[in-house]
């Protein structure tokens with residue numbers, strides 16, 4: 001749970017913010033109506049605040065003095081004001097506020113909350129600034145630090161490549177074009193041979209007036225481009241948009257490939273990944289194993305304890321399944337049916353399934369005295385034209401196990 005300090009004297013604005021906080025599951029707020037009240041609060045508990053939302057015109061601080069107070073306690077400060085003043089805005093960004101938002105519409109309030117959430121997520125995002133001008137580097141560093149990003153710096157092309165190896169977890173590279181040695185644009189080409197867009201975002205920057213440069217950057221794999229000089233807000237807006245776009249793409253990818261309840265591959269991804277394993281097996285003429293696993297009498301669990309306990313049992317089983325088969329391709333085929341493709345022999349897979357069966361005895365999917373989870377499985381080992389054929393053969397073995405009374409594994413190898 002994160003705690004936000006709000007310093008605001010307008011009852012109407014407080015009402016709007018209060019309503020918004022009520023809809024936020026992971027945020028709590030402390031409301032102060034004056035700078036004096038906020039000071040008392042910060043003196044005793046500044047470490048408790050993850051960020052502050054402040055008004056510039058308070059009865060005891062009419063000229064934005066609240067910003068200096070908040071920043072002196074190193075609390076990220078978002079200004080929410082009704083008056084727009086260009087000079088004041090520049091001064092506030094120089095001081096290091098996160099943002100300067102005008103109370104104009106519901107969108108302004110939504111934006112403030114989006115920012116507050118981003119600040120938390122930004123702490124996990126690493127940005128590398130590759131820029132030879134120390135003043136430009138410091139400016140970018142200061143602006144992005146106020147948004148809580150982790151920052152590393154490089155001063156030329158060679159150092160950028162070295163630093164990217166040391167900081168392989170870098171999320172976003174801000175890349176100046178006109179650096180000594182390898183130029184920014186050349187670096188984009190080198191980097192994109194190694195790293196895909198989802199692994200490293202690139203924001204090109206340059207003072208070069210040629211419009212074609214930005215197009216060249218983007219055509220060769222940069223995600224966006226900024227022409228120098230740019231202001232603090234433009235930089236943070238572009239970076240935020242890039243990171244949000246990447247997060248959205250990752251979420252879509254996750255939803256497209258993985259089962260949302262168990263986190264295992266869904267059928268489509270399983271056929272793609274399993275297909276790769278099978279292709280190698282075909283090339284090497286080396287058999288692979290395919291298993292189909294079905295939980296026994298699962299309907300009874302749902303009927304006895306309810307659907308959410310059933311869901312919990314599926315999640316806990318999947319966790320144990322993943323632990324038992326760390327180097328194989330695992331899938332939730334649907335309902336209470338699971339599958340796998342493995343380079344291992346049918347004996348090894350069956351042995352691991354036996355161990356998993358024993359582990360299932362310990363899975364406490366509901367409170368009290370419960371019937372342990374049990375499953376039946378069929379494992380077929382061989383080479384075929386498709387994963388589907390092998391899956392069908394394993395499924396036939398599973399069918400036999402179900403008829404023989406459940407709770408064991410049948411294996412078969414291609415003759």
Ligand SMILES: Nc1nc2c(ncn2[C@@H]2O[C@H](COP(=O)(O)OP(=O)(O)OP(=O)(O)O)[C@@H](O)[C@H]2O)c(=O)[nH]1
Nearest residue numbers: 294295296297298299300302307308310311335336
């Ligand atoms: N909780 C929960 N139950 C599910 C889910 N998907 C399928 N089921 C349930 O799984 C049960 C499967 O029932 P059956 O096909 O009769 O199989 P079973 O009871 O396991 O019996 P056998 O397979 O013959 O041993 C049904 O009650 C489904 O509603 C799910 O995502 N969550």
